[in-house]
Structure formats: C-alpha cells, structure tokens
Amino acid sequence: MATGNKQAELIKEISGVNPLKCMKCGKCSASCPSYNEMDIKPHQFVSYVVNEDIESLVNSKSLWKCLSCFACVERCPRDVKPGKLIDAARQLVVRERGGDYLSPNEIPELLDPDTPQQLLVSAFRRYRR
C-alpha cells in the first residue's frame, strides 16, 4: 500500500472532505448507532486522517462496523462527515484487493452472523457496478 501521506490524500480526494474543518464536538460519535462495536470511534476517524495514520484505520474493526447510515454525515455541524471518510477508507481496501466493486455472488461467503444487514445493503449500493 501507498504511504500514509498518499493514502490520507486519497481518502480526502475520494470523500471530498476537509478534515481540518472539524471542531471536535463529537456529534458524530453521539449519533452513531454502532458506536459500541467500534474500536476507533467516529470522531477519531477525523484525527486519524489528519495524522495520516491510515494503516490503523484500514486495519480497524470500525471499518467494517460502520453501517453507512450517514447519521454522522447528516448531523455534522462542520461539514466534516466522518462517515464519508470511513467510506473512502473502505474504498481504498477494496481497490487494493484488485477491484472496486462487489458482485452478488461474493456476498454469501462474506456473511457473518454479526454483520448488520444494513451494512450489506449499503455496501452493495456503494460497490456494485
């Protein structure tokens, strides 16, 4: 994978988010329905991107626990939208695997009893081509 700096730039480009606009209010973490499942919390996504520690972000549990419900995107008062950042980080991983799409045939083997169905729906919406 590319260096932290390049990855961070890529995440900003894909998401269209400027993480420096964050005022650290935590409304994202206050809104997140899968907060308790996450190791890196939504408000922390932003500082991980600012600090260019993308390695930790892409290896976190949170990456696959985010439901892409976009509650944080909807409510963020500063237009920082942590949900979009995590979405972009997932995109990085998916691209790294050799294709930025999901095919319906792959889904059964990805199924895990803990995975919320909403995640599958939103992932499919996002990554199908």
Next chain:
Amino acid sequence: MQRIGVFVCHCGTNIAATVDVKKVVEMALAEPGVVHAEDYQYMCSEVGQEKIQNAIREKNLGGVVVCSCSPRMHETTFRNAAQKAGLNPYMVEIANIREHCSWIHKDVKEATEKAVILMRAAVAKVNLNTPLKAGESRVTKRALVIGGGIAGIQTALDIAEAGYPVDIVEKTPSIGGRMSQLDKTFPTLDCSSCILTPKMVDASAHPNITLYTYSEVEKVSGFVGDFTVDIRKKARSVDMSKCTGCGVCQEKCPSKKIPSEFNRGLSNRTAIYTPFAQAIPNVPVIDRENCIKFKTGKCGVCSKVCQAGAIDYNQKDEIITEKYGAIVVATGFDMIKLDKYDEYAYSQSKDVITSLELERIMNAAGPTSGHLERLSDGKAPKEIVFIQCVGSRCADDRGKSYCSKICCMYTAKHAMLIRDKYPDVNVTVFYIDVRTPGKNFDEFYRRAVEEYGVNYIKGQVGKVIPQPNGKLLVQGADLIDNKQILKEADMVVLAAAIEPNPDVRKIATMLTASIDTNNFLTEAHAKLRPVESPTAGIFLSGVCQGPKDIPETVSQAGAAAVKAIGLLAKDKLLTNPCTAHSDELLSNGCSQCAHVCPYGAITYEERQVNDHGIREVRRIAVVNDALCQGCGACTVTCPSGAMDLQGFSNRQIQAEVDAICL
C-alpha cells in the same frame, strides 16, 4: 504640469517586504512632473508627515502622491498634513500599494512592477487635479435611536444627558427589549428587571427623550448631520393621552388565546394587551389581527369597560417626519428558529425548550410563575440536560458560522440557579468548548462545577428521543471518557444560536449602512472605529453589530452615544467637495442622471444658454451640492458626457487608465 512629490511608505515590512520601495522611488523620479521622491518606514508617523510638509515647502510642490495603505486608512491624515504646509488637500492622491499590492502578492518582482504602475496612475491623476474647497452643511442637533432595548435605552440616556434631544423608535408596544425577558443576569446574578426597569423609567421621564413605541422607521433620506426620517406610528387603538393604565380592558377582553410574544408563546395574552406588567409606556395596544371587534365588527368590550374612554377603534397609523443629525442603530437580536434541528426533538416535545424559554419559566412573572416544571405535565423535573452550540459555529446551512458568545455564560447561570433552588435536580451540560472571556466569568463557570456540582460533559448530543413514558432519551458523546452516553432526562434545554433582528436588513438598506453575510452591521474599522458604520452619521449599539452580553452592550451603547454627541456638538460639517456638475452646453435634459441618482440630488431648470453664439432656452440638469454624495452614478449614465465629478473627472480617470495600460 504640476510639481509633484512622491512619498513611498514601507509600512514597516507590510509593504517593504514585498515591494522594492527604492525601485518605486527611482521609477517615480522618471515620471513627468515629479520633482521629488523619497521613501520612509512609516509615512503616517509624525516624522513621515514632516517629510511631506518639508518637501512641499522646500520644493514648492503643487501635488503629492503617497504610495501607502488604503485611502480609507490614511487619506485624511496625509491631506491634513499637506494642508498644514499650505497645499490644497485635494492635491494629494494615494496609491494603495498595501491592500491592492503587497498584501496580496508574494513575488517581489511582480509586486514591485505593480506598485510602480499604481504610482504612475496616481501621478497621472494628480497632474490633472485642481484645488477643491469643501463646503459646509448644518447639523441638526437631534439624534434618533432605532431600537428600545438596553442598548438603545443606554445610548439615548447618554445622549440626552449631554443635553441633546433623542427619539427612540421601538417596534413593539414597550421598550425594554430582550433584557426585559431575562430573569437573572450573569455573573452577579442580579435580577434583570431590577436593574433594567429603573433605566426604562429614566428614559421615559427624561425631558430630552421622546419614545415612539409600536412604531417603525419607514423612510430615511439626507446625509450626516441632516437626515430626514419618516416614522410610522402604528395605530394603537388606544388614546395614549387618556389611558390610565388601569388594565381593566385586558382583564375583560374575551379574545384570550393569543400566544404571548413576551413569554415566547409559553402563555397566552389577550387581543388588547401590554407585553408585560412593567411595560413602558403602560398603555395597551389592540392587536387588530386577533381582535374580535376588528375581525367581525361585534364585541367592543374594552371600549365599554374603559372608564377613561381611551379606546379608539378608528385610530389610524400616523407618519411623523423629523430631522436628525445622527442615527444610532440598536436593533438587537432574536434566537434562531430550530425547525432544521429535528434531532433535538424541539418540535416533538414540549419539554425540549430553548434557553430563553427557560428564562421565562424561571421568572416569577413567567408562564409558570417561576416554578421549574415540565410544560407537558407540570411535573417537577429531576434530570435536566443542557445542549450547547445549537446552531452556532456551524459550517453547514442549518446554523450560523459564528459563536453566539453569550450561551456558555447563561447556561452556567441557569445550571447554577437550578442547583441552588432545587438541589435534588441533576444538571448535565454537554459542551464543545466552554468560552468564558470576561471579568469574573471563568470564576463563575468554575463555581457552577465546583460548588454547585453541575456535571459538564465534553461532547455534543447526537439526538434526543422522546420516550413513551414522557421522558427524553438523550444520546450524547463523552469525548474524555471516550464513550457514548444514554441519559434519560425530564427536560432538555437548547442553547440556540442568536441572530440579528431580521428587520435589520431593511433598516440597513434605508440607511445605506453596510451589513455582513450574517446580517450583522459592519463597523467602519474593526479595531479603531467599532461603533461607527462606514456610512457617516450612523452609529452602532449592541448586538446589531455582533454577539455580545449586557456589560459589553452597555459599554458599546455609551461609546456610540459619545460618537453621536461628538457629531451633534458641531455646528457645521465640512461637505465632500467631490460632487457632480453638469456642463450646460452639453446637457440635453434627458433625465437619465436623475433616474439613477440615489440621493435625489438632480433637478432640471430651463436656462438661457449661449452655445457658440446661439442663444436659446434649454432644459439643463442641476446638481444640489448639499445632497450629492459623489457616487458618480450620473457621470457614467450621462449619454452626452455633460456630467462630471469633481476630483474624479472623466479626464482624470482616463489619465489613470492610460498610465496603467499604455
């Protein structure tokens, strides 16, 4: 050709770090007419000004170009300096090589090139400058204050005390403003009414103050020292000279279900009403939209019960026209509407309230007579959550970009008052930052935490969910403990952002006073002229200029008063000699200039002219110097080129353009 001196200012490093000032001096000496050029570190300082004066005297200069900051900053400074050395002040031109050049460029070579071009344009203009003489205009020794809150009252009292008559125009039926709605004030916790109502009485009793309540400014014309203002005194339907303020009409009025503006809709008022018991003047108004008599023609109860015979259903709006020398804007603020913040359930639950509503609930004269209770069921709350920054500091289109400044302190006040009066109630404040700059402010907030046990949590609330059992489930973040919090509350209080009174846009347009993207009035200089509008004769008092608390508002109100008094104390003002004039031989009387003139300064007269031997009577445009503000709209509109602006003549501007482009 004039004998011109060019003076290049370093402005410390503001200019000199980006512009090669020596090169500008060298290039200036090569310009036609320039007989003297020099540079100095701070041209605006006494030493710098002396340099200009000495050169004028020694080299017999007829024109001066100062290459420095914006003319808005120091044009007057340099013109005054030149005048002291015997030069007509209008023979001085400024080449703005700071704001227009050094501040916006990084490359020294390019910036220097541009500075030289700007200098050249100014020299070309000065070559065509002619000495101008400022006229005089009179000062009407009367001030107008728009808005009767604490800001307007304080400004009016200060001006009145200095001996000048002042009129306060207040839109609502009573003076008092937002402060009259508050229960207690921080950081001393004194009762708001106890310190405000005496001032209201002082204002109404002062021989120099005239109150126009239930009135609005409708039209403003004129200029500094000589404004003419139309005030619409709305029909009160009650004769102020007869009413004794007994209040029987309000008791008997059968239309009792109108939401009270004063109590933020938490209680009802009658159709004939005074906003609150201590209202000044203590004369009710009939709200015609909700009055049964006005809606159906049947009723008239108030008229029947009024012993004084003061009710007058036929009263009409009255237009009062008055002249003023100075106008102070003190239009204040309101809370933002919360309809875009569904996540906080403000419209879903009666127990989610704004801080101003809480203020009314805590007040003895409020909807619950001062008892802290839930509006849904009247029960005493045990758990109260405060949410800060609702709509403040937002980058999205739901809220405001600025910090509302007063919320941290009033929330600490509310929390403290609740804990003091009801020690069994738990109070939690979700905050992003606690901002308490101000004398004794941080100590006040610390007292809330340390002595009153208010629970401050660093983190914002994501949503408030009304529960079937009537409670409110608050889901928030605790960023210090890094956990998500779910809390059942009985009441939630939102510190909603404040915004300038929506009417201020209309008023600013009438006054041609500039306004920023948040509808706050702009000051003439952010640091050095904070209570003056860039429009001469207009002063700013209170929140109309930016968020501020009561102590700051009162200080600013006093400052605005002093500026207004300074203006009223003058007998005459110098007028701007840069006014438009029409050439009688070129004017064809087409009226286009009169259509575009924003000041109504252009009229027409039939005049006998001698056009190369042809004598005839022609219709010619005439400019009233006293009204013309020198905006130049007529000169660019005139199809025959008859209109010309002194000090900015078509030839001068053409010469500047040539100097830049050729």
